[in-house]
Amino acid sequence: MDFIELKDVYFEYEKDKPIIKNINLKINKDEITAIVGANGSGKTTLGKLIMGILKPAKGQVIICKKDICNMTLAEIGSKIGYLFQNPEKHFFCNTVEEELAFALRFNGYDVNYINGKVEELLTLFQLQDKRNDSPLFLSQGEKQRLAIATILINNPEYLILDEPTTGLDSYRKGILIDILKDLIKKGVGMTIISHDHFTIEELSHRRIGLKWGEIQYDERN
């Protein structure tokens, strides 16, 4: 099933300097898609277009057969979890624990449910001893893990992860890959935007190469 569809999507930050040039793409939920390409090829921009953070100058982005022009960011965010390239953009609270509970608390979830989910994710991402620390003063790897945990707390159907392994050592990269594989088994689809060949080789079923805002190749395992 096509979970995300891009129809003739064109985007430019400055007039006549296109970053994404009429891309047509269908992304399925039941496979892991990797978007690869050199710096400036348009990978992050493509991710932001899918999430509705940026609006295409031409073309349509469709999620679950619904044009994202008719969806709020919150609607998109509750379907698709998006990991920013800079994990600090995910943090709004004074402690790691509060950060994890943030979205659920504002959406009116039961306290027991929130506490249970927070404990589960603290354990999963090995952040138990950091629960009372400020997210902004964690190490880069801890920030990255916390950012991913804040996304997963919403139980999204799909994930778009922009450089998820940045700042992780090989041991923690391995743990993250295992977590992501587990999520795949649970039916969570994902698109990974990355330079990390190891992670891509380990996880992806489909690789889309971007160059100068155009799809250079689209191959499956």
Place this chain on the structure above:
Amino acid sequence: MTKGIKVDPRTKLVIVLCLSTLGIVMENVISLLFILVLSVVIVIVFKVELRKNFNKVKRLIYLIFLIAVIQSIFSPEGNIILSVGRITLLTTGGLEKGLQFILRMVIVIISAAIVTTSSSREIVQGLVQWGLPYDIAFMVALGIRFLPILTEEVKDALIAIQLRGIDIHNIPIKRRISLYSHLFTPILAGTIQKAQRLSITIEMRGFRAYERRTSYLVLKMSKWDYLFIFISITFTFLCFFYYFR
């Protein structure tokens, strides 16, 4: 500016200072309208991208109108235009005051746009050559440099909150205020961290705010600059003389 004449940023600052002083001091609506027209003409001559600047202050315009309306309502002078029972809602004096406020603000905003035709580096250099201590000029330059970044950060934080599934437009006002309070944490902490990183980086690159400095960019006033400054100051004094006699 115009063909062949490059106006010094200090001249632009003098023009802005004159126009905004006139806009603030004058109270008569007709005089304010005259200053506004003059500001628009100067802005056009300086080829300021008015539309681009208008987009930047679009949100401020709603606030200006709101303050003008409030000021109109709470000024009881003049004849009553609108009242509900014994409560006066709008008077001619109130309307005039509201109008004066709008005109003043528009004059200040439009005239300030003249400075945007010079880069922040040129403006700071102008201030330094006027004798402003370098430390202060450097802080001004950093402020100008970082202000758009802070605006971007606020926007990004709002996007990130919404992407976590929180619909900020559809939650009760009390919760929304509490939500907005969460924006201060990342923005304040981010700013402090940026300032720390910046100070370390520039010091590592050998930067010190010494009093005696050599600058690669040196501004030189032309005869046109002196002429524009003379006209601006003379015109301002003449206006004052005519207005307060």
